[in-house]
Amino acid sequence: MGTSLRIGSVLLAILILLTGCAAVTLDKDLNLTPEMLAQRQLQTRRFDTTDEQKILKTCAALLQDTGFNIDETETRLGILTASKDRDATDPVQWAVFLTAAIFLGVPIPPDDNQIMKAFVTTRPVGEGGSQIAVRVVFERIVYNTERRVAKIEALNDPTMYQSFFEKLSKALFLEAHDI
Amino acid sequence: MISDRLKRNALLLIPLLLLVAACMTTHDRLLDMDTSQVQLRSMQSRAFDTTDKEKTMRAIIATLQDLGFMLDRADYTLGVVTASKARADAIQAPASLRVTVTVRPRGEKQLLVRANAEYMRAPVTEPKPYQNFFNSLEKAMFLEAHQVD
Numbered sequence: 001m002g003t004s005l006r007i008g009s010v011l012l013a014i015l016i017l018l019t020g021c022a023a024v025t026l027d028k029d030l031n032l033t034p035e036m037l038a039q040r041q042l043q044t045r046r047f048d049t050t051d052e053q054k055i056l057k058t059c060a061a062l063l064q065d066t067g068f069n070i071d072e073t074e075t076r077l078g079i080l081t082a083s084k085d086r087d088a089t090d091p092v093q094w095a096v097f098l099t100a101a102i103f104l105g106v107p108i109p110p111d112d113n114q115i116m117k118a119f120v121t122t123r124p125v126g127e128g129g130s131q132i133a134v135r136v137v138f139e140r141i142v143y144n145t146e147r148r149v150a151k152i153e154a155l156n157d158p159t160m161y162q163s164f165f166e167k168l169s170k171a172l173f174l175e176a177h178d179i
Numbered sequence: 180m181i182s183d184r185l186k187r188n189a190l191l192l193i194p195l196l197l198l199v200a201a202c203m204t205t206h207d208r209l210l211d212m213d214t215s216q217v218q219l220r221s222m223q224s225r226a227f228d229t230t231d232k233e234k235t236m237r238a239i240i241a242t243l244q245d246l247g248f249m250l251d252r253a254d255y256t257l258g259v260v261t262a263s264k265a266r267a268d269a270i271q272a273p274a275s276l277r278v279t280v281t282v283r284p285r286g287e288k289q290l291l292v293r294a295n296a297e298y299m300r301a302p303v304t305e306p307k308p309y310q311n312f313f314n315s316l317e318k319a320m321f322l323e324a325h326q327v328d
Contacts, residue, residue, distance in 0.1 A: 023266035024274040026298055029246065030311040032318065036245050076255040077236050119249050123237055139249055141265075152267040154247060 023152075042158055044135040045165045045176035052122050055132050056080055058171045059120045062164070068118055078122035088114040088142050109144040111151070116140045125179075133179060136164055222306040224293045225313045225324035226285050232258060235290050238319040239280050246315060248278065258282035274299060278312070291327065292316070 047055065059080055060070055068082035093110040101107045117139045125133045138155040169176040229235060232255075239260050240253065248262035258281055265275035277297045285291035294312055296303035303309070313324045 023268065023271040024264055024276050024298075026276070026296075026303060026305070026308045029264060029276055030296075030308045030315065032242075032245055032315045036247060039247070040245055072250060072252060074253045074255055076233065077240060077253055079240060079250060079253050081250050117249055119244065121240055121244055123241065135244060137244060137247075137249070149267055149273045151269070152265045152273060154266075 039154075039156070040135065041179060042156075043137055043161055044133055044179045045168075046125060046131045046133050046179055047169075047172060047174045047176060048130070049132055049172070049174060050124070050129060052078055052124060052132050055122050055134060055172065056120075058168060059122075059134065059136075062167055062171055063118055063120075065167075068116075080120040081118065082120075083115055083117045085113060085115050088112060109146045109148070109150075111142050112145045112147075114140045114142045116155075131177075134165075134168065136161065219304060220293070221326070221328055222309050223295060224291055224327050225316075226289045226291050226327050227320060227322050227324060228288060229290055229320075229322060230284065230288060232282055232284075232290060235282050235292065235320065236260060238316060239282070239292065242312075242316045242319045243278065243280075245319070246312075248276075251277075285327075289325075292324075 049055065053075060056073075056075060056078065060073070060082075063070065063080070063082045067086075068084045070080065070082045072081045073079060088111040090111055097108055097110045119137045119139075121135050123133050125131050138160060140151075140153060140155060141149060142151040142153075144150040165176045227235060236253075236255065236258065240250065240262075243250070243260070243262040246264065248264045250260070250262045252259065252261040259279065260281075261277070261279045263275055263277040265273055267273035275298075279295045281293050283291050283293075292313075294309060296308055296312075298308075317324050
């Protein structure tokens with residue numbers, strides 16, 4: 001019991017120490033970096049149309065089809081945001097949680113639910129605005145069983161974006177071009 | 180014996196603490212006036228040589244999206260955009276940055292863009308983060324940002 005308590009307190013101390021560093025800082029997060037521009041590449045497609053409203057409408061319908069609720073829109077500025085609340089339970093995490101709780105006496109609460117967010121912008125591009133560029137960003141906030149934030153992360157898997165644009169392309173009957 | 184007295188003292192202390200805690204307020208934060216307002220406004224504002232409000236607001240939104248922000252609110256009529264960026268994982272505690280950007284006419288030929296940032300529950304009062312933001316915005320606007328008074 002004594003050793004497990006000691007290990008527990010050491011673990012806790014390490015955790016507290018580590019939580020000292022912040023993931024978003026004033027120094028770097030208002031500065032455009034090449035990585036940010038690479039993200040833009042991944043998250044943007046161009047469509048041969050001048051009908052920006054139609055694209056926004058189709059995006060809204062597509063997000064609804066995938067279970068999102070629309071949060072904020074401003075057609076004049078080409079903006080659409082949506083979110084959904086989903087289960088985030090992971091059996092592996094639960095196994096770790098139970099092991100840690102039983103053998104170390106340290107409860108590390110497992111993930112419980114996640115808010116997934118989508119942020120779509122559209123803007124006319126090309127000569128005389130002959131094309132519309134669509135950019136979508138996905139992000140999620142994961143909460144643990146103690147209702148605290150466990151994770152906030154950008155979703156950067158290229159396949160997610162590819163599949164979004166494939167669906168959008170089909171719904172619009174238009175081909176999606178890379179920027 | 181000693182522990183008995185301690186207990187009695189503690190019992191007296193608790194209501195006293197509650198009383199003191201009830202008097203303390205944090206509501207003076209509502210109208211935070213830490214730095215000189217004029218100085219702060221000047222580092223938060225830039226003028227652009229354009230009167231195209233829509234284009235300017237679109238550039239602001241594109242810049243914020245480039246910087247990894249998620250949009251909270253946007254209103255063309257009011258010329259207001261609010262966005263935030265937060266990250267956290269198993270080893271890093273949640274940290275968030277929130278920015279409100281407003282656009283309004285400045286004279287006949289210019290638009291004034293003002294950004295207000297909030298970081299980890301405190302207003303951002305250093306000039307550097309605002310400079311970085313306006314540098315990023317300049318690129319999206321293809322226009323130079325002019326310092327105002």
